[in-house]
Amino acid sequence: EVQLVQSGAEVKKPGESLKISCKGSGHSFSSQWIAWVRQMPGKGLEWMGIIYPGDSDTRYSPSFQGQVTISADKSISTAYLQWSSLKASDTAMYYCASGYSYGYHWFDPWGQGTLVTVSS
Amino acid sequence: QSALTQPASVSGSRGQSIAISCTGTSSDIGFYKFVSWYQQLPGKAPKLMMYEVSNRPSGVSNRFSGSKSGNTASLTISGLQAEDEADYYCSSYTTSSSVIFGGGTKLTVL
Numbered sequence: 724e725v726q727l728v729q730s731g732a733e734v735k736k737p738g739e740s741l742k743i744s745c746k747g748s749g750h751s752f753s754s755q756w757i758a759w760v761r762q763m764p765g766k767g768l769e770w771m772g773i774i775y776p777g778d779s780d781t782r783y784s785p786s787f788q789g790q791v792t793i794s795a796d797k798s799i800s801t802a803y804l805q806w807s808s809l810k811a812s813d814t815a816m817y818y819c820a821s822g823y824s825y826g827y828h829w830f831d832p833w834g835q836g837t838l839v840t841v842s843s
Numbered sequence: 844q845s846a847l848t849q850p851a852s853v854s855g856s857r858g859q860s861i862a863i864s865c866t867g868t869s870s871d872i873g874f875y876k877f878v879s880w881y882q883q884l885p886g887k888a889p890k891l892m893m894y895e896v897s898n899r900p901s902g903v904s905n906r907f908s909g910s911k912s913g914n915t916a917s918l919t920i921s922g923l924q925a926e927d928e929a930d931y932y933c934s935s936y937t938t939s940s941s942v943i944f945g946g947g948t949k950l951t952v953l
Contacts, residue, residue, distance in 0.1 A: 758942070760889075767846065767947040768881070768889065768932050784941055785844060818888055828877035828936045831891035831900060 725749045727757075727819050727834035734840045735809050742805040743837045745819030752800035753777040756822030758830055759793060759804045763815040771817075773827050774802055809841045847872065847933055847945035854951040860921040863948045865933030866914060871943055873914040877936035880909060880918045883947075884929045892931075893918060920950075928952045 730744040745757060758773040772783035776795035783793070792805040802819055817837050820830035848866040855861040865872070865880075872878055878896045881889035891900050893909040896916060906921045916935075920927055933945040 760944075768883075768934075768944040769846075770934075770942040770944060773942075782940060785939075820889075826936075827942065828875075829879035829891060829894035829934070830881075830889075831894075833888040833890070836888050 725821065725832055727821060727832060729817075729819060729834040729837045732838040732840070734842070736843055737809055737811055737841055739809050739841075740805070740807050741809055741839065742803050743817060743839065745802045745804075745834050747800045747802075747821070751824075753797040754824045756824075756827040757795065757802040758820045758822060758827060759791075759802075760818045760820060760830075760833075761787075761815045762818065762836075768818075771804070773822065776800075776802060809839075811841050811843075813839060814841045815839060844937070844939070844941070844943055847935060847943055849931075849933060849945040849948045851946070852949045852951065854953055855920075855923045856953045857923050857925065859923050860919060861923060861950065862917050862919045863931055863933075863950070865916045865918070865935075865945050867916075867935055867943070868914055870939070871914075871935040871937040872911065872916050874938055875936050876911070878909070878911055878916040879934045880907075881932045881934065882929045883932065889932065923952050925952050 759771040761769045771787040774781045776797040795802040819834040880893040883889045897909040
């Protein structure tokens, strides 16, 4: 069974850097698109961007371009979402979700989420 | 790129049917058949309920159905049950090779 397992909750201060992870198992990770989705407290889902681990083809939502970096290490079936300088407004739950080999028109399954709290 | 438009809330009694609408533009819902729907229970990750407008993933009840007309898609839930109470999000692929979600609809089962 396909599964995505995300890294644990993080508490950071503004200005700090952070890299969270999403590890895939049970399928050919390299050939599945992996997306990152933000959900701010009490708010809806926002698509941040996506990566194809096989060749690291990466696409960003215009709203998140330049704000985060998406990467992957196919050798360990893991995708990453990274910030170089966190802001309080980055406080949110972040989900990774799997597309499929030839596209990313829908996402299944999803990781359990990583809660990121940024506070001074 | 604005979010797809969904009603903030809908409600229905047990056993009844409800429909949740999702309105986009000619650059997303109106252009592709790639509309999907997700159910999010409180404190849980989203779960895929419908893909390519009207296809149910394995394990999803046939009480859930989807449709699309022009720039608007809909998710219909028939025979409402208490366990259907959740937030529902629509999503569409776009002509910019990105994905856009709706603002979400809170379903209350009375």
